[in-house]
Amino acid sequence: MESADLRIFQAVARDGSITKAATRLGYVQSNVTARIRQLESELGTGLFYRHNRGMTLTSSGKMLLDYADKIIGLLDEAAAALSFTGEPNGPLLIGSTQTTAAVRLPKLLSRYYEMYPKVELTLTTDLSDRLAEKVLQYDLDVAFGNFRYRHDELASIPVFDEEVVVISSPGIDNLDEALTKPSLVYSRGCTYREMLEEMQHSRGRTYVGTMEFGTLEAILGGVSAGLGISLVPRIVAERQEQDGSVRIHEVPEAMRHMKTELIYRKNAHPTSALRALLELMGVREEAVS
Secondary structure (H helix, E strand, O other), rough: HHHHHHHHHHHHHHHHHHHHHHHHOOOOHHHHHHHHHHHHHHOOOEEEEEEOOOEEOOOOOOOOHHHHHHHHHHHHHHHHHOOOOOOOOOOEEEEOOHHHHHOHHHHHHHHHHHHOOOOOEEEEOHHHHHHHHHHHHHOOOEEEEOOOOOOEEEEEEEEEEEEEEEEEEEOOOHHHHHOOOOOOOOOOOOOOHHHHHHHHHHHHOOOOOEEOOOHHHHHHHHHHHHOOOEEEEEHEEEEEEEEHOOOEOOOOOOOOEEEEEEEOOOOOOHHHHHHHHHHHHHHHHHOOO
C-alpha cells in the first residue's frame, strides 16, 4: 500500500465520485478506477458500494479512511517540518467560529500576513464541533471555538475571554422583556445559541420563536430591525450601541463570560507557519510540543 494510493482513496471517499476525485487530483478517470480496484484487491475487501449516485464507503472503507487521514496528515506534517528554511512558509489551515472570525481574527491574521507573506493562509468558518472533527481529520491545523466536548487526540489552549451580552432593538427596556422576544441565532450546535436558549428557559420562556442566520452581520441587522434578540460579545455590541441601532442588556454573572480556545492535535509537530502564529499570539512553544 503506497501513500499515493491512500491519497486517491481519500479523494474518492471525500468526493463520493471517481469522476470528481480524478478532476481534483488531475488524473485520468481510468487510472483512479484502477488504483481503487488494486487497493481493494490488495486488502482483500470492498471499500466502496457502487451505485448510480456515486460511491459510498463500506464499513471497511470507513475504517481505512480513518487511517488514511492520519497517515497522510503525518506525511504532510513531516514534509512541512523538514522543509523549514528559516522563514515561515507553506500552508496554514485555520478554522474558526463565525463570531470569533469576525471579532478577533481580522487584526491578528492581517498582522500575521504582513510579517509572514510566504505563508498561504486559509480560514474556514463552521460550528465548533465540526471544526474539531476537521482538526482530527487533518483538514485543519488549528481551530478557534467554544468546545464543549473533549477528545483524547486533541489538546486546547484558552486564548480569548469574551464578555457576552444580550442585544435587542433600542425600544426594549430590560433583560426580562428582551428574553420574551424571538432569538436570532446561528444553526443548532452554536454555543451562543445554546447559552441564549438556556437563559430564556431559566426565566420560564420556553415558547419564543427562533430565526437562523448565516452571518453575524445578518444577526445584527435583524436585531436592529426589531426582529428579535441575540447573544453576542460585548465588543461587538458596543459598536452597535454607539450608533443607536441596538440596546445592550447585561446577563447574569454566572453566564457572562465565554472562553474561546485554540485546539490542535496532540501528536502534531508544529510547522514553521503554525509556530509563528502561536508566537504572535503569545502562546509558549512548549504548550504544543
